[in-house]
Amino acid sequence: MHNPNHKLISVIIPIYNEELNIATLYDRVSVVMKSLKQNYELIFVNDCSKDSSLFLIKQLALKDSCVKFIDFSRNFGHQIAVSAGLEYSSGDFVAIIDADLQDPPELISDLYQKINQDYDVVYAKRRSRKDKNILKKMAYKVFYQLLSVISQVNIPLDTGDFRIIRRNVVDQLIKMPEQNKFLRGQIAWLGFNQTFIEYDRDARAAGEPGYSYRKLFRLALDGIISFSNMPLRLATISGFLVFFLSLVIICYTLYSYFFKSSTPQGWASLMISVLFIGGTQLMTIGIIGEYIGRIQNDVRQRPLYVLRDTNIQLKDK
Ligand code: UDP
Numbered sequence: 284m285h286n287p288n289h290k291l292i293s294v295i296i297p298i299y300n301e302e303l304n305i306a307t308l309y310d311r312v313s314v315v316m317k318s319l320k321q322n323y324e325l326i327f328v329n330d331c332s333k334d335s336s337l338f339l340i341k342q343l344a345l346k347d348s349c350v351k352f353i354d355f356s357r358n359f360g361h362q363i364a365v366s367a368g369l370e371y372s373s374g375d376f377v378a379i380i381d382a383d384l385q386d387p388p389e390l391i392s393d394l395y396q397k398i399n400q401d402y403d404v405v406y407a408k409r410r411s412r413k414d415k416n417i418l419k420k421m422a423y424k425v426f427y428q429l430l431s432v433i434s435q436v437n438i439p440l441d442t443g444d445f446r447i448i449r450r451n452v453v454d455q456l457i458k459m460p461e462q463n464k465f466l467r468g469q470i471a472w473l474g475f476n477q478t479f480i481e482y483d484r485d486a487r488a489a490g491e492p493g494y495s496y497r498k499l500f501r502l503a504l505d506g507i508i509s510f511s512n513m514p515l516r517l518a519t520i521s522g523f524l525v526f527f528l529s530l531v532i533i534c535y536t537l538y539s540y541f542f543k544s545s546t547p548q549g550w551a552s553l554m555i556s557v558l559f560i561g562g563t564q565l566m567t568i569g570i571i572g573e574y575i576g577r578i579q580n581d582v583r584q585r586p587l588y589v590l591r592d593t594n595i596q597l598k599d600k
């Protein structure tokens with residue numbers, strides 16, 4: 284029962300086709316939350332699941348007043364689902380957890396103990412991953428290494444969004460207007476007192492991963508582009524390099540035209556330089572395009588998501 288002297292902890296759970304996991308997840312999270320002896324709310328964000336996830340969540344909401352739900356009008360993606368959860372949360376602390384039980388719910392208790400030692404963010408760092416997919420595992424490793432080398436903010440290695448954050452951080456986070464969300468980067472950018480605890484990441488309990496390779500690639504690109512201008516700088520540098528290289532080639536061409544009597548064969552070098560310059564131009568335009576696309580997203584100022592339904596009352600919405 285709600286006790287006004289207790290703190291409120293919100294747990295945000297993004298859901299995309301998780302019908303096989305919802306019951307276990309709900310049981311395990313509820314046990315943990317009850318053990319903390321505080322008030323809590325579970326915010327299920329249904330990212331337009333195609334299975335019976337929404338039905339199951341609504342059933343839970345009927346028998347447990349701690350269960351809140353948000354239902355999206357279409358699939359907006361995991362990062363936006365979490366962002367919506369953050370906006371609709373009212374806890375003094377907010378925990379974010381995946382629905383597929385890869386993040387053990389029991390760890391919320393450790394996260395909570397830790398944040399009470401005067402921290403603002405406690406994220407869960409993966410000591411190991413039990414993903415079945417070797418390719419995905421490697422891609423993650425490469426991505427995190429690359430990001431840490433080129434980003435201007437110190438984004439912690441090997442962490443997802445599984446973490447607990449304090450209200451002050453949530454309030455700042457939902458004020459950040461960018462449309463292409465990369466929450467773990469944004470939270471790192473915000474600063475405050477951050478720390479981590481380590482855990483072994485389990486394999487997905489049941490169902491199929493909602494993150495396709497395309498979605499993962501998009502997330503990786505958002506992470507890199509939102510937190511680094513390195514690709515733009517590379518474009519500039521390669522542009523300059525090619526420019527100077529072509530100056531050299533031009534000088535050589537002029538020299539051989541005026542001072543060498545032999546007929547120039549030329550075809551190979553012509554092709555090489557045309558292709559080289561053309562290729563570099565296309566590449567740099569592409570990189571610039573990626574940035575412009577994101578500027579465009581932010582300038583349009585569309586809402587981040589559209590709701591079909593929710594049982595959460597927002598005072599200021
Ligand atoms: N998810 C979502 N929308 C999507 C894809 C995934 O809300 O479009 C949710 C999914 O239900 C899960 C979490 O995001 O709770 C992480 O997804 P997944 O397990 O597929 O990601 P992975 O563990 O492979 O990174």
Ligand code: MG
Nearest residue numbers: 381383385487
């Ligand atoms: Mg998963």
